[in-house]
Amino acid sequence: MNQFIWKFPYERLRSSNLFADEYICIAAEMRVDPVDLLQNRIWMITDLDPAGSFLYGTLKVASVSVIQEGLNKGHFVIAADHLLSFRIFPWEKEDLRAWKVDNLSTVIGVSGCSDELRKSFIDLIKKNDVRVFSQPPSAKLSLIEIPTEVSSQYAASREIYRSILSRFPLGELHRYVPLKELSPFGALATEKCRELGLGDEVESEISSLDIILMSSVEELLITADPNIPNPTPPLVDTSLTCIRPEEVVSRRFLKTVIDNKNKTLTKTQMAETRHQDILREISKYLISIRLHPLQSRSVDLAVRSRSGLVLGEIKSSTSDNFINQIDQGIIQLIKYELAFEEEGYSIASKAIVIESPTENAILNYARKISQKCDTKVLSYDGKAEWPERIPGLLKIFC
Numbered sequence: 001m002n003q004f005i006w007k008f009p010y011e012r013l014r015s016s017n018l019f020a021d022e023y024i025c026i027a028a029e030m031r032v033d034p035v036d037l038l039q040n041r042i043w044m045i046t047d048l049d050p051a052g053s054f055l056y057g058t059l060k061v062a063s064v065s066v067i068q069e070g071l072n073k074g075h076f077v078i079a080a081d082h083l084l085s086f087r088i089f090p091w092e093k094e095d096l097r098a099w100k101v102d103n104l105s106t107v108i109g110v111s112g113c114s115d116e117l118r119k120s121f122i123d124l125i126k127k128n129d130v131r132v133f134s135q136p137p138s139a140k141l142s143l144i145e146i147p148t149e150v151s152s153q154y155a156a157s158r159e160i161y162r163s164i165l166s167r168f169p170l171g172e173l174h175r176y177v178p179l180k181e182l183s184p185f186g187a188l189a190t191e192k193c194r195e196l197g198l199g200d201e202v203e204s205e206i207s208s209l210d211i212i213l214m215s216s217v218e219e220l221l222i223t224a225d226p227n228i229p230n231p232t233p234p235l236v237d238t239s240l241t242c243i244r245p246e247e248v249v250s251r252r253f254l255k256t257v258i259d260n261k262n263k264t265l266t267k268t269q270m271a272e273t274r275h276q277d278i279l280r281e282i283s284k285y286l287i288s289i290r291l292h293p294l295q296s297r298s299v300d301l302a303v304r305s306r307s308g309l310v311l312g313e314i315k316s317s318t319s320d321n322f323i324n325q326i327d328q329g330i331i332q333l334i335k336y337e338l339a340f341e342e343e344g345y346s347i348a349s350k351a352i353v354i355e356s357p358t359e360n361a362i363l364n365y366a367r368k369i370s371q372k373c374d375t376k377v378l379s380y381d382g383k384a385e386w387p388e389r390i391p392g393l394l395k396i397f398c
Helices: 093-099 115-127 153-167 184-195 201-217 269-288 322-342 360-372 393-397
Strands: 003-009 022-025 041-048 052-067 076-080 109-112 251-257 301-305 308-315 347-355 376-380
Touching (some): 041 115, 052 093, 052 115, 153 184, 184 201, 269 301, 301 347, 308 322, 308 393, 322 347, 360 376
Parallel strands (some): 003 041, 308 347
Antiparallel strands (some): 003 109, 052 251
């Protein structure tokens, strides 16, 4: 696995203490082929003048894209795998000394990371792994986001773990958590789940997530139990967030992981732009009728209906690839359904929203195929007015 360094000025960080799901890299500072970043690890170094350089965090790259419009046009968006990425940099600047990186001559931007440097970062984390038996202050514990709309203890524990990864720096937790057999993240998640009375069974789930995280960083695995199978991260992101139509912009995807064999798919820019346009229009319309469109890194569109979760996959199409797009959408929706059901969700229905073909016979054939897989096909006509722009949309998503 290749590894990289991303050095950036401290001033560029958001005022929030959260470890972001996505970071923007200025095009001129991308000193490697961005495709090479995919599914590899970046060590993030922040330059705090005149104090020096400090280990800010480490992220596993989920996707790399290019912004096509707006203020940041032409710059890269690096998205983190949120279960395999975390912040190290502590909240308080007076605690920084322990995380200083000495003799780092790397220039600002993204560049390759030598084995020697990678080992020095890991050694720095191990050196500062001195834990005491106390909890973080209650004000900081309140930062943990408690899920309210999940329907299983398994899903709740996963969301708590994810919240801790995004909200608590490793450099902060080293001072608090007592469970040595887990990472500081896993230890705090376990304590929180116990506090909420989620049951002993969730502790094994947290332990599994912890093993995946620590294994992905290499040499940070707390326990190497030979009886534990080699874990793999989940293929479907089930963490749904609200869609804000104004933030749905087109990006030029360089490469996107689509399965556990690391097969890749390069989307044409035209297809990506059409896809985002359709998603933006649907989101605006659903919001206008008081529905709440949701999405994750995997799922294009979801809505919580009266009878359960509705999953949607949006497809742009041409006369040449229409059936292939339907085939692909069906498989994607089945994967999403399985992943959400494993986390306790009830799936009300699945639907593919796709641009209308020129021939009705093709659409009818596609609907027969999808019906066999318990999936609806909704045709999108950009020239029609709502709700006739997508006939049947309200029946499925309400």
